[in-house]
Amino acid sequence: MKYRIEIDKDVCIACGLCEHQFPNYFTIGRSHAEYLGSQPLTVEDEVTAERLDRLGQECPTSALLIVSSSSTVLR
Numbered sequence: 463m464k465y466r467i468e469i470d471k472d473v474c475i476a477c478g479l480c481e482h483q484f485p486n487y488f489t490i491g492r493s494h495a496e497y498l499g500s501q502p503l504t505v506e507d508e509v510t511a512e513r514l515d516r517l518g519q520e521c522p523t524s525a526l527l528i529v530s531s532s533s534t535v536l537r
C-alpha cells in the first residue's frame with residue numbers, strides 16, 4: 463500500500479503522538495511535526511498499515527492527512 467502524508471502545520475499542536483508512534487517518519491520541530499519519510503510512503507506489512515491508518519484518526523487536531531493509494535482519506 464502506498465500513502466501520501468501531509469501535515470497541516472497551522473493546525474498541528476506538536477503533541478508528539480506521531481513522532482512517538484513512528485519515530486522514523488516524524489519528528490517534532492519548534493512548533494509542529496515534520497514528515498521525514500518518502501512520498502509516497504510504501505508500507506509492506508498490514509500491521510504497520512493499520513497503525514498508520516489509526517494514527518491518522520488519533521491525531522488530536524486532525525492535522526495529519528493520510529491518503530492511501532486508493533485515494534481514501536484516512537483521517
Ligand code: SF4
Nearest residue numbers: 474475477478480521
Ligand atoms: S499527532 Fe497531529 S497534532 Fe500531534 S504532532 Fe503529530 S501531526 Fe501534530
